[in-house]
Amino acid sequence: MDTSLLILLTTQVLLPLFFLLWLWLPRPADRLGWAMRVLYGACYIAFIAVIGRWDFLSSALEVMLPLVFIACAALSYARLRARPWNRARSILRTHGFTAAMAIFFLALTARALSGYGYRETSVDLAFPLGAGTYYVGQGGSASLINNHHGNESQRYALDIVALDAFGARAKGLMPTALADYAIFGREVKSPCTGLAISIHDGIADNRISQTNIEEPAGNHVILACGTARILLAHMEKGSISVAGGEIVSLGQTLGRVGNSGNSSEPHLHIHAYVGGTRDYDDGVGVPMTFDGRFLVRGSTVTVPQPTP
Structure with missing residues (x-):
């Protein structure tokens, strides 16, 4: 398989599927764990929605993917809304990496969105x-x-x-x-x-x-x-x-x-x-x-x- 196609399928199919499944399995121990998964997944979905080449698959997926993620996040929360907010002894140790990756993809998304304008005369x-x-x-x-x-x-x-x-x-x-x-x-x-x-x-x-x-x-x-x-x-x-x-x-x-x-x-x-x-x-x-x-x-x- 061509390398560019492999990258496209990984970033626009496999990784979004991972973030959708991660909302369900394994079930988070607390609501904070669920929230961190949602944050990380949302930042990645936003990033790939902006920079992805959706014409290879279908341009409709650019809109559908964020909507599917929001729906799955809402449904997954219903399974654990009775659980405590936090069970981790150290929030930084338990959720620090997830938070850092979310910030990383959020920063990349902001950088990509900066390309939606221009200063020169057009x-x-x-x-x-x-x-x-x-x-x-x-x-x-x-x-x-x-x-x-x-x-x-x-x-x-x-x-x-x-x-x-x-x-x-x-x-x-x-x-x-x-x-x-x-x-x-x-x-x-x-x-x-x-x-x-x-x-x-x-x-x-x-x-x-x-x-x-x-x-x-x-x-x-x-x-x-x-x-x-x-x-x-x-x-x-x-x-x-x-x-x-x-x-x-x-x-x-x-x-x-x-x-x-x-x-x-x-x-x-x-x-x-x-x-x-x-x-x-x-x-x-x-x-x-x-x-x-x-x-x-x-x-x-x-x-x-x-x-x-």
């Missing part, structure tokens, strides 16, 4: 995909929720996938066919009216889990929209439908989502920067909003079908 764009439901896999202003944040030009970059009817990005955890990914082949729309200052096409789409680090952006378009430059990357080979130097209109089709460049599975990468020109890795990244909304990991966007 560039407001239209969402660059057509009708459907989409999920942000990487996004925000903190490294815990955005792997791009350490790169100055890409620090507010987004990686976007599409969701199927079950809230998953693909048919299975890691299917090998590109067409099994909901976003593959979707039309990429221009998020602004501007000038196509650079295009690149002709790079083959990667097989799943393979990447092309020699051409990181793969097939891509760079738009000049006012003072900002917008990179839309990892498009399908042969799909780009605009030419360099062409003025593009808001909503105009630029190409289709593929898996070219430094991309291990189909997704759309988009980031905005200032201070650079055709070099998408040179410049300073700026926040993007979409119809005024700042997107972070776990954000979902539903684009309705156009009215006839």
